Amino acid sequence: MKLRAITATFALLAIMATVAYAAGTFNQVQPAEFDPGKTFLVQAQWLDGIGCPTSAHIAVPNADFTGVAGSAPYSDAGCPTGDTSDRHNQGLLLVKTGPTNNFASATAELKGVKGIHLTELGYDIRKPRTFGDASGSHCGAGAPRFDVITADNVDHFVGCSSPTPTQPATGVGWIRLRWNPTTAFPPILATDTVKSITIVFDEGQDTAPDNFGLAVLDNIDVNGTLVGNHEANNDNGEDKGNGNDNQGHHKDHKGHQGDPDDDQD
Secondary structure, three states: OHHHHHHHHHHHHHHHHHHHOOOOOOOEEEEEEEOOOOOOOEEEEEEOOOOOOOOEEEEEEOOOOOOEEEEEEEOOOOOOOOOOOOOOOOEEEEEEOOOOOOOOEEEEEEEOOOOOOOOOEEEEEOOOOOOOOOOOOOOOOOOOEEEEEEOOOOEEEEOOOOOOOEEEEEOOOOEEEEEOHHHOEOOOOOOOOEEEEEEEEOOOOOOOOOOOOEEEEEEEEEOOEEEOOOOOOOOOOEOOOOOOOOOOOOOOOOOOOOOOOOOOO
8 A cells, every 4th residue: 555655646746747847838928127226227118119010001191291191011021920919019128227237137028938848039129230230229148138947947048149140031120030949058958848938138338339228129939939019819920930050158147037936828
């Protein structure tokens, strides 16, 4: 009887472990500010009208510019696909005003990722030409970055410019960036199970070459599923392009809010 009870206990523990890391469905990006010193120098927020337009429209004025005569379709080639549930062209604003050494950061937690295995990470960033261009959003080695915590409690970094991303789409004001998880630092293997993923923006206005301290992101990509607004939903667009660059290194992160243990769907 004792042996049978022990066997049953181990079986129950195995089932509980499987349930605890059952694969979720990526469906939301929840912004927050990490600001323990109450500096009020960081901000993270989904806002209408600042995202990458995939299938938007513009208002065409009448002849004397006194009203709207009609509309015309408008899209940016930097986001050929997008979150189909985004009706207000939302974008994710991440800001850090002042110096990088301020212990504060703008963050965004990805929901529904606990238990998955990563094949792709990415986002669209409001920036012209290339990720290395000094114009537009800040795209540094350390921010904006993905902090991926795996089930073994290892923190893996994927910065905007390090590891080097692939750039499958370029538009007038937006570019699309993709990373193969194996290029993360340290690498995220196909067998690694995700515990949590957070986007962290903690590089301030003293960080060259842009000295901007701000980035606007859209269409956050996890394994081809895109989230481009603040609502939790299961009707996201899909992106089929994989990043396959093989470089990977990263500098230490600063002002991270910590690793969330629970990922709520």
